[in-house]
Amino acid sequence: MELADEKGEAGLTMRAIAGRLGVEAMSLYNHVGGRDDILNGMVDAVFAEIELPAPGGDWKAAMRDRAESARAALRRHPWAVGLMDSRSQPGPATLRHHDAVLGVLHAGGFSVPMAAHAFSVIDSYLYGFVLQELSLPFTNTEELDEVATGIARDAPVDAYPNLMELMTEHVLQPGYTYAGEFEFGLSLILDALRPDET
Structure with missing residues (x-):
């Protein structure tokens, strides 16, 4: 996971993993069937970092807390967002996570189909937001100010009035x-x- 955090999923080769461990690449096959087994375990480890929603409470608060925890985990491991639900052999942490989310929704009054719909729409938004967030050309307020100021400075006068209004009245306001x-x-x-x- 450290290697993928540094180099992305593409940099996660059997040779690179072996090099990080100080062993020959072929020796890894004594422990895993291949790269897919490693990816399965890595995705499961990311799911293990996500705080499980507690049963018996308010479903909305539980889904909010779970989404915030998942966003934090995905920001720590940017390579993971495209892999989270892609594994055909999910691990125990993944299954535990999904079961807990569905259980909280069901206990909150959602039918099985509606719980599936709710889970899907929340995670579609969550994953999409994280993908967008990770691709932005800024990571903090100072960099955002720099980008917005550069756009405002370099754009033709009055060419993008709505965008300029958004930047001056929202994005460049203190605390944004x-x-x-x-x-x-x-x-x-x-x-x-x-x-x-009911």
Whole structure:
């Protein structure tokens, strides 16, 4: 996982893993069937980092906490976002995570189909937001200010009035962080989801 955190999934070759461990690449096959086994374990380890929603509480608060924990884990391991639900042999942490999410939704009044819909829409937003967040050309407020100021400086006067208004009245205001956009979108989704009528 450290190697993938540094070099991305593409840099995670059997040779690179062996080199990190100080062994020959062929010796890895005494422990794993191949790269897919390693990826399966890595994805499961990321799921293990996500705080499981506690049963018996408010489903909305549990889904919010779980989404925030998942976003934090995916930001620590940027390579993982495209792999999270791609494994045909999910590990125990993955299965435990999915079971806990579905259990909280079901206990909150969602039918099995509605729990599946809710889980899907929350995670689609979560994964999509993290992908977008990781690709932005800034990682902090200073860099954001630099990018926005550069766009405003280099753009033809009055060419992009709506974009300029967004930057001056929202993005460049004190206290703005792109992370706040995650909370807004997540709240919108959670407020729109409704348990089944009984």
